Amino acid sequence: MRLVWSILSWSVIAAAFIGxxxxxxxxxxxxxxxxxxLWALLFSTLACLLLQEASARLTVVSGxxxxxxxxxxxSGGLSGAVVLALVLGAVVLGxxxxxxxxxxxxxxxxxxxxxxxxxxxxxxxxxxxxxxLWFGRPHTVARMLGAFVAVMGLAFLYTAWxxxxxxxxxxRGAFVPTVPAGSSLLVLGLIGTTVVPYxxxxxxxxxxxxxxxxxxxxxxxSVLLGGLISMGVLVVGTSVSGxxxxxxxxxxxxxxxxxxxxxxxxxxxxxxxxxSAITAPLAAALTARSxxxxxxxxSWGDRSWRFRSVWAGVLATGVAFGLAGVQPIPAILLAQxxxxxxxxxxxxxxxxxxxxxxxxxxxxxxxxxxNGGMVIVVGATIVLGITGVFRAAAAAAGLPPPGExxxxxxxxxxxxxxxxxxTRRLMAQRELPIRRKLTRGDRP
Numbered sequence: 001m002r003l004v005w006s007i008l009s010w011s012v013i014a015a016a017f018i019g020x021x022x023x024x025x026x027x028x029x030x031x032x033x034x035x036x037x038l039w040a041l042l043f044s045t046l047a048c049l050l051l052q053e054a055s056a057r058l059t060v061v062s063g064x065x066x067x068x069x070x071x072x073x074x075s076g077g078l079s080g081a082v083v084l085a086l087v088l089g090a091v092v093l094g095x096x097x098x099x100x101x102x103x104x105x106x107x108x109x110x111x112x113x114x115x116x117x118x119x120x121x122x123x124x125x126x127x128x129x130x131x132x133l134w135f136g137r138p139h140t141v142a143r144m145l146g147a148f149v150a151v152m153g154l155a156f157l158y159t160a161w162x163x164x165x166x167x168x169x170x171x172r173g174a175f176v177p178t179v180p181a182g183s184s185l186l187v188l189g190l191i192g193t194t195v196v197p198y199x200x201x202x203x204x205x206x207x208x209x210x211x212x213x214x215x216x217x218x219x220x221x222s223v224l225l226g227g228l229i230s231m232g233v234l235v236v237g238t239s240v241s242g243x244x245x246x247x248x249x250x251x252x253x254x255x256x257x258x259x260x261x262x263x264x265x266x267x268x269x270x271x272x273x274x275x276s277a278i279t280a281p282l283a284a285a286l287t288a289r290s291x292x293x294x295x296x297x298x299s300w301g302d303r304s305w306r307f308r309s310v311w312a313g314v315l316a317t318g319v320a321f322g323l324a325g326v327q328p329i330p331a332i333l334l335a336q337x338x339x340x341x342x343x344x345x346x347x348x349x350x351x352x353x354x355x356x357x358x359x360x361x362x363x364x365x366x367x368x369x370x371n372g373g374m375v376i377v378v379g380a381t382i383v384l385g386i387t388g389v390f391r392a393a394a395a396a397a398g399l400p401p402p403g404e405x406x407x408x409x410x411x412x413x414x415x416x417x418x419x420x421x422x423t424r425r426l427m428a429q430r431e432l433p434i435r436r437k438l439t440r441g442d443r444p
Contacts, residue, residue, distance in 0.1 A: 006210065006218030012279065013052060013203055013219070014226035017196050018153060019276035020105020020269060021098065023249075024332040025189040026230045030237025031244040033183055035165065035173030038231060040187045042174050044194035045227025047377040049219060051347060054354050054366065054374065055200045056207035056215050062359040066204035067290025069353045087349055088291050090342045092314065094197045095284035099318030101335040102280060104328035106273020108246055113266025122322030125270075126315060129277045133311050136302050152268025153229035159256045160235035170235070184387050185337050191381060192340030194230060198283040200346055205286050244329065277318060281311035341385040347378045348422060355426045365430055375423070379415050386411040 029037040055066050062069060070087060074080035103122055110121035179187055207215055237244065239252045246269070253261040288310045293300030300306050321331060351374045353359060354366040366374070387407055394400070 003214060003217050006214040007221045008218075009206060009210075010203075010215065010218035010222040012206065013199050014222040015272075015275045016199055016202070016279040016283070017048070017194050017276075018226050018229060019098075019102055019193075019272045020108070020328070021101045021189075021193040021276075021332050021336045022230050023233055023269065023272065024101075024105065024244075024329055025186065025193045025336050026233035027237030027240065027249050028244045028329070028333065029183075029186050029190060030234040031240040031242075031248075032186070033180055034238045035169045035235070036178055036180055037183060037187060037190060038170065038173035038234060039175060039177045040190040041194065041227060041230050041234060043177070043380070044191040045223065045230070047191070047381075048195045048199075048227070049223045050370070050373050050377060051195060051200055051350060052203045052219055052223060053216060054370065055204040055350055056210075056219065057212060057364075058350075058354055058359065059204045059207040060210065060212045060215070061361070061364045064359070065208065065290045066201050066350060066353065067287050069356075069359055070349055071291050072359070073353065073356060083349070084291055087346065088288060090345050091198050091201060091287045092284050092310070094339045094342045095280045095314045096317040097335040097338045098196065098198070099277060099280045099314050100321040100326075101318075101328075101332035102273045102277040103318035103322040104273075104326060104331055106270050106277060107322050108328045109266045109269030109271075109273060112246055112250065113263055113270065118328075119323055119325065121270075122319055125274055125277060126319035126322070128274065129281070129315055130312070132278055133281060133315070134308070152264060152272070153225075153232070155253065155257060155261060155264060155268075156229060156236055157232040159253055160232040162256050163235060163239060165235055165238070174231075179387075184384065186333065188340035188384050189333050189336035190230075190340075191384065192338065192343060193336040194227065195343055195377075195381075197339060197343050197346040198280065198287060200350060201287040201290065202279070202283040205290065246329075277315070280318075281314040284314045285310040340381065341389070344378055344381045344385060347374065347381065351375070351378060351422070352426060352429060356429045357431070371426070375419065378422070379419050382415045382418060383411045386414050 026041065029040070058069055059065050064072065071084065074083040103125055104118075106125045107118040107121035110116045110125075111118045203219075236252055237249065240248045242248065246265075250262050250265045253265055285307050289300040289307055293306075351366075351371070354374075355371065357365060360366070390407055390410065
């Protein structure tokens with residue numbers, strides 16, 4: 001029974017990243033590049049599991065959430081304030097960008113199913129999310145909506161199986177990493193929509209009071225199933241002819257499963273948008289509380305003006321984009337790419353935290369294989385992020401796009417300049433004298 005509860009508890013993480021952004025990015029990748037970018041989803045799913053487990057383990061071992069651990073590590077002086085501001089700013093900015101995609105995607109689902117004006121759907125979604133966050137039952141509703149999203153996900157998996165993709169093409173796409181011309185932003189989006197930076201903070205809070213063995217099972221089931229659904233969406237996207245749109249995607253589902261899937265997809269897309277629209281503001285507020293909150297519970301409690309102002313600001317950002325009539329698909333893809341760019345910053349500080357002997361003790365420090373995996377994730381996301389920034393800068397300056405070889409060499413050089421001092425800092429932290437080992441009695 002404990003394992004069932006753990007799976008249900010961690011389903012919030014899967015529901016948070018199986019949103020309109022995942023459907024849009026994965027289906028667009030399939031429509032534009034067929035199976036070539038499956039490797040990005042496989043990589044991001046394994047990276048998500050690795051980083052979420054590290055974040056949860058940090059809480060179980062040290063007794064502190066990721067936000068509080070960072071506050072302890074970087075609490076003094078100007079450098080500490082800069083680090084905390086950078087991390088908190090990255091998380092809140094990522095939540096706001098993600099929220100815009102959630103609201104826009106949910107409104108698109110409502111418009112697709114009922115013909116409702118997207119602005120009206122945006123206002124209704126924003127109102128529902130605000131009420132649930134205000135009265136404090138977002139997790140329960142997110143799980144209920146997550147069940148509906150899971151039905152949509154299973155429909156994608158069944159459709160992907162019905163399409164009968166060539167096994168060799170699927171295996172080549174999953175295990176041979178390539179970045180075709182014009183796909184770098186989409187690769188970032190696929191990673192940013194799966195390894196959501198704010199989920200690392202949310203998962204760390206959820207892990208408080210759980211057993212490590214139970215949460216590992218719950219995490220593995222929810223994250224791997226979420227990744228499999230994302231891959232199914234990409235395979236279905238390969239059947240979309242021409243440019244990607246929600247209408248073209250639902251036509252593929254209807255042709256394979258029947259007309260009823262139009263309503264199922266529209267409802268699933270709306271539920272995915274609404275569940276993620278609740279989770280993103282909540283995660284931003286929980287992160288802010290863990291990094292800025294005083295020990296006085298009243299000042300940052302669930303009903304305090306500080307806590308509510310954070311989630312209200314993130315929610316208002318998403319609603320504003322929806323009311324402005326922004327086109328959902330380009331905005332969603334841009335939001336996912338932005339999260340992919342912000343991911344290395346959060347991943348670096350998580351890597352340093354699980355290698356801090358003051359937090360983890362010598363017996364529970366990150367192992368060699370876990371460190372190797374996390375360094376690969378950090379390095380790969382930095383390379384992809386720098387590549388995207390270089391291409392965006394060239395486009396903004398009106399210059400021709402840089403060549404793939406030159407771009408890769410420049411990105412690798414910048415990454416080496418970051419990873420080398422990071423590795424030295426990591427090794428130094430593992431050798432620090434233990435003055436005080438944080439215990440499980442500390443509040444996350």
